[in-house]
Amino acid sequence: xxxxxxxxxxxxxxxxxxxxxxxxxxxxxxxxxxxxxxxxxxxxxxxxxxxxxxxxxxxxxxxxxxxxxxxxxxxxxxxxxxxxxxxxxxxxxxxxxxxxxxxxxxxxxxxxxxxxxxxxxxxxxxxxxxxxxxxxxxxxxxxxxxxxxxxxxxxxxxxxxxxxxxxxxxxxxxxxxxxxxxxxxxxxxxxxxxxxxxxxxxxxxxxxxxxxxxxxxxxxxxxxxxxxxxxxxxxxxxxxxxxxxxxxxxxxxxxxxxxxxxxxxxxxxxxxxxxxxxxxxxxxxxxxxxxxxxxxxxxxxxxxxxxxxxxxxxxxxxxxxxxxxxxxxxxxxxxxxxxxxxx
Amino acid sequence: xxxxxxxxxxxxxxxxxxxxxxxxxxxxxxxxxxxxxxxxxxxxxxxxxxxxxxxxxxxxxxxxxxxxxxxxxxxxxxxxxxxxxxxxxxxxxxxxxxxxxxxxxxxxxxxxxxxxxxxxxxxxxxxxxxxxxxxxxxxxxxxxxxxxxxxxxxxxxxxxxxxxxxxxxxxxxxxxxxxxxxxxxxxxxxxxxxxxxxxxxxxxxxxxxxxxxxxxxxxxxxxxxxxxxxxxxxxxxxxxxxxxxxxxxxxxxxxxxxxxxxxxxxxxxxxxxxxxxxxxxxxxxxxxxxxxxxxxxxxxxxxxxxxxxxxxxxxxxxxxxxxxxxxxxxxxxxxxxxxxxxx
DNA sequence: ATGAAAGCGCTAACAA
DNA sequence: TTGTTAGCGCTTTCAT
Numbered sequence: 001x002x003x004x005x006x007x008x009x010x011x012x013x014x015x016x017x018x019x020x021x022x023x024x025x026x027x028x029x030x031x032x033x034x035x036x037x038x039x040x041x042x043x044x045x046x047x048x049x050x051x052x053x054x055x056x057x058x059x060x061x062x063x064x065x066x067x068x069x070x071x072x073x074x075x076x077x078x079x080x081x082x083x084x085x086x087x088x089x090x091x092x093x094x095x096x097x098x099x100x101x102x103x104x105x106x107x108x109x110x111x112x113x114x115x116x117x118x119x120x121x122x123x124x125x126x127x128x129x130x131x132x133x134x135x136x137x138x139x140x141x142x143x144x145x146x147x148x149x150x151x152x153x154x155x156x157x158x159x160x161x162x163x164x165x166x167x168x169x170x171x172x173x174x175x176x177x178x179x180x181x182x183x184x185x186x187x188x189x190x191x192x193x194x195x196x197x198x199x200x201x202x203x204x205x206x207x208x209x210x211x212x213x214x215x216x217x218x219x220x221x222x223x224x225x226x227x228x229x230x231x232x233x234x235x236x237x238x239x240x241x242x243x244x245x246x247x248x249x250x251x252x253x254x255x256x257x258x259x260x261x262x263x264x265x266x267x268x269x270x271x272x273x274x275x276x277x278x279x280x281x282x283x284x285x286x287x288x289x290x291x292x293x294x295x296x297x298x299x300x301x302x303x304x305x306x307x308x309x310x311x312x313x314x315x316x317x318x319x320x321x322x323x324x325x326x327x328x329x330x331x332x333x334x335x336x337x338x339x340x341x342x343x
Numbered sequence: 344x345x346x347x348x349x350x351x352x353x354x355x356x357x358x359x360x361x362x363x364x365x366x367x368x369x370x371x372x373x374x375x376x377x378x379x380x381x382x383x384x385x386x387x388x389x390x391x392x393x394x395x396x397x398x399x400x401x402x403x404x405x406x407x408x409x410x411x412x413x414x415x416x417x418x419x420x421x422x423x424x425x426x427x428x429x430x431x432x433x434x435x436x437x438x439x440x441x442x443x444x445x446x447x448x449x450x451x452x453x454x455x456x457x458x459x460x461x462x463x464x465x466x467x468x469x470x471x472x473x474x475x476x477x478x479x480x481x482x483x484x485x486x487x488x489x490x491x492x493x494x495x496x497x498x499x500x501x502x503x504x505x506x507x508x509x510x511x512x513x514x515x516x517x518x519x520x521x522x523x524x525x526x527x528x529x530x531x532x533x534x535x536x537x538x539x540x541x542x543x544x545x546x547x548x549x550x551x552x553x554x555x556x557x558x559x560x561x562x563x564x565x566x567x568x569x570x571x572x573x574x575x576x577x578x579x580x581x582x583x584x585x586x587x588x589x590x591x592x593x594x595x596x597x598x599x600x601x602x603x604x605x606x607x608x609x610x611x612x613x614x615x616x617x618x619x620x621x622x623x624x625x626x627x628x629x630x631x632x633x634x635x636x637x638x639x640x641x642x643x644x645x646x647x648x649x650x651x652x653x654x655x656x657x658x659x660x661x662x663x664x665x666x667x668x669x670x671x672x673x674x675x676x677x678x679x680x681x682x683x684x685x686x
Numbered sequence: 687a688t689g690a691a692a693g694c695g696c697t698a699a700c701a702a
Numbered sequence: 703t704t705g706t707t708a709g710c711g712c713t714t715t716c717a718t
Contacts, residue, residue, distance in 0.1 A: 004485075006695060017705050022697060030703055053405060053461050054695035056396045057710050064439075064460070072424055073624065078415030085442060089452075094460050096407075097440045099428060109432075117407070117437050118396050142347075255628060281416065282625040285598060349711055360689050365713060373687055397711035400694050 005046045013042055025050070056118070064094045065308060066114030066122040070102045070151070074252075075281045076297055077125065080149060083301020084123060091309060093120075100127040108135045121145035121308045126153060128224070131192055145311035149304040150295070152194060159311065161304040161325040165195045165277075168293040168329030169202025170209075172247045172275040175291070175331060177210045179339045181245035181273045185218040187232045187257060189249040196224075199249050199277060218243050222253055229256020237264055245273035245337070251280040251292055258286060258336060274336040288335030296327045303327070348389045356385055368393070399461070407437045408651060409457030409465040413445045413494070417595075418624045419640055420468065423492060426644020427466060434652060436463075443470040451478045464488035464651045469496060471567070474535055488654035492647040493638070495537060502654065504647040504668040508538045508620075511636040511672030512545025513552075515590045515618040518634070518674060520553045522682045524588035524616045528561040530575045530600060532592040539567075542592050542620060561586050565596055572599020580607055588616035588680070594623040594635055601629060601679060617679040631678030639670045646670070 007018040007025075014021070016035070024031045024039035042048075056062045067084060069077040081097060088095050096119060098110035107127045112135075114122055122144060124136070133156055140146055140158065152160035176184050186203045189196030200219070207214050220235050222228035229248060233256070236243050248254035254276025258268060266272045268288050276283065276292040283290035303325050350361040350368075357364070359378070367374050367382035385391075399405045410427060412420040424440060431438050439462060441453035450470045455478075457465055465487060467479070476499055483489055483501065495503035519527050529546045532539030543562070550557050563578050565571035572591060576599070579586050591597035597619025601611060609615045611631050619626065619635040626633035646668050 004695095007697095008695080018695080019697075019706080020704055022695095023704085026697090032703060035703080049459060051400075051461065051695055052459055053396055053399045054710090055697075057394075057400050057712090058695080058697045060710075062396060072415065072421030073418050075416050075418065075421075078418075078421060081415055081440075082442065089456075092456075094439055094456060095441075096437055097424075098438075099425065113432070113435075113437060116392055116395055116435075118394065259628070282628050285602070285625050286628055287630040347711095350713095351711080361712075362690080362714080363688055365711095366688085369713085375687060378687080394711055397694090398713075400696090401711080401713045403694075 004051070005048045006051070007048075010039065010042050010046060010048060013046070014038060061120055062118045063092060064096055064117065064119045065305070065312075066096045066098065066110075066117070066119040068098050068100055068107060068110045068114070068122065068124045070100050070125055070127050072099055074278070076150075076278050076295065079297035080125075080301040080304070083298040083303075084305040085301075086298075087302050087305035087309070093309070102128040104129040104132070111135045111139055115139060115142070115144060119144075121147070121312045123147050123149055123304050123308055124151075125149050126151040126193075128190060128193055143315070145308060145315065147304050147308040147311065149300055150195065154194070157322050159307055159323040161300055161307060161327070162195070163295040163300065163327045163329050165198035165329070166202040166205070168277060168295075168331075169199035169247065170206045171329065171331050172277065172291075172293055173203045173206035174210065175333060175337055176245045176247060176273050176275060177206065177212065179245075179269070179273055179337055181339065182212070183215075183218065183241070183243040183245070184212070185220065185232075185236050185243035185246040187220045187222040187229060187246060187248040187253045189222065189224050189253075196249050203247055222249065224250040224252055226252045226256035226259075229253035229258070230260045231256075233257050233260025233264065237261075237266075244271065246275075248274065248276045251276040251278045251283055251290065254290055254292070254336075255282065255286060258288075258290065268336055269339045273339055275333075279332050283332075283334065286336075291331075291333045291335070291337035294330040294332050296330060300327055347394070348391045349394070353382065353385050353389060353391060356389070357381060404463055405461045406435060407439055407460065407462045408648070408655075409439045409441065409453075409460070409462040411441050411443055411450060411453045411457070411465065411467045413443050413468055413470050415442055417621070419493075419621050419638065422640035423468075423644040423647070426641040426646075427648040428644075429641075430645050430648035430652070436652070445471040447472040447475070454478045454482055458482060458485070458487060462487070464490070464655045466490050466492055466647050466651055467494075468492050469494040469536075471533060471536055486658070488651055488658065490647050490651045490654065492643055493538065497537070500665050502650055502666040504643055504650060504670070505538070506638040506643065506670045506672050508541035508672070509545040509548070511620060511638075511674075512542035512590065513549045514672065514674050515620065515634075515636055516546045516549035517553065518676060519588045519590060519616050519618060519680055520549065520555065522588075522612070522616055522680055524682065525555070526558075526561065526584070526586040526588070527555070528563065528575075528579050528586035528589040530563050530565040530572060530589060530591040530596045532565065532567050532596075539592050546590055565592065567593040567595055569595045569599035569602075572596035572601070573603040574599075576600050576603025576607065580604075580609075587614065591617065591619045594619035594621045594626055594633065597633055597635070597679075598625065598629060601631075601633060611679055612682045616682055618676075622675050626675075626677065629679075634674075634676045634678070634680035637673040637675050639673060643670055
């Protein structure tokens, strides 16, 4: 409850005016070195801390950015946030995090909460459920800089930082082919989610590039959940001519598949190969360990934050630069796809 | 860039004054129902959104709370944050999250950043490294309500919401005893961290209650990391008379232990039993699956947030209620400790 | 029941 | 180089 020191407290102390003190603290060019010096000393002595709220009200900048993530339970997103914070912190910017839990409504509410908090910009990874994008368009119209990361959407003209999902899927599938698997299935995610669609395309392209037929019956219309993976296992093995490997759209579904296949008594990777996507933390610890595609999460967060901060800085310059940063997927091949070396 | 509607915009529209509009919007008792009605309508029609920054400056409340967590990579904390947000959201309060990454310095900087952002209160889970607590005492002195969750510290008089670590450790150890294990080791964490100390005490108490000798050589001075668990495996098995089970202070060390023991060719749970603590997400997916103690994470977050908000509301009432909420640990016994049923 | 006026703490235009 | 003045948008006395 100690009364906080304000600019005018310092001003009074030094027989200056609040404006001068403010300028000195903000390193304004035309303040004498001597004044700056004494102001800085007084500020330190009196434990002055700038009131960001007052500053924000006046300057119109809150020095906060918002982040909307589908879930804190995938440590993929935790990792991206880590990257975001590392950039924000160096610039004295706070990060407001909101979870959508993959729900459209919570995403909309999150956008409103962040705008109510007057954040200077928002980083978004779109929820699985979302098919209407007007809440993003509205925010843009109000002049709030937006950047998508991982889960983006075209045709909105909103900058994004993503991994090359097509290429990642291509590499994952090709790895299975190189390991000698011949009937390679795919657990697909909701196709309105761009990353899921791109991964299906990458899978198909890898088959074609390697002269393997694409069989629609080998694509399971699944989801990015463990449950979907389990269901896929049942489906694949009930086929008259079952696959001997699968590329899953995401690690949780890959995990469900792995468990399902194991429970059916098939050897992994000997009789069935699996590659997932996202390189979730648990992948190292399953048995067999799970091959996956790393998405350079920390870098993704850094790039997204840098891009957003740049957009915020350039605001009003009429730039509207619609950048699209595409990161390289990094394959992490572990036991689950290593037939050549393990069986 | 659309110019935002303000109170006076609405006032002008209705031939009222900003003060009246403000009161109407805040449901002030002595504003005529009729006026309230028309103000509400106009506000909606003009897409009015209260400027929280101005409101904060005037009222001295930022309607934001801060959370400091050691790491987003343990989904234990992700889950607690989920609970926190669920409470905060219903009250229109934003949550600022900062990671300490278990580092003292980042924790101190985090506290400063949150205070600079003028949060109304802070929830803290103390970093592993922290042994000096003056940054918390300072914040308290400045009148910032504080609540610890999970990682707390006595002798500071700061309210906390924790799980009964002693009891959890007792139950975990006793479970191993009941399953027929007789030489039960413990991977201990840094003893200056209260939860680690309490768990060691609980372990010792369970041995005593069951008339088993406490052997100091069976306590490995470890850490809450996978690496420590691996080292413990090596240490335990190098003993002249090795243990046949272990209770690990935390799931990551339990995981390291599990991997180490498996690599040495011992059967789990047949030849070696393991119980961890925290019920991390991966525990379900290891093989064998990992027994653990659940800490009611979401509830913990809700309780902590409710307590903090209560403290904020009561501020000035000279209450200084130093609550301490202790949640019940929930054992989750899986394969890794199930000798009786599995071998 | 409503208006008038002041002020939260800071910053920015304009003066000097 | 520094001071003066005004105002960001809201809330809150005090007055009517």
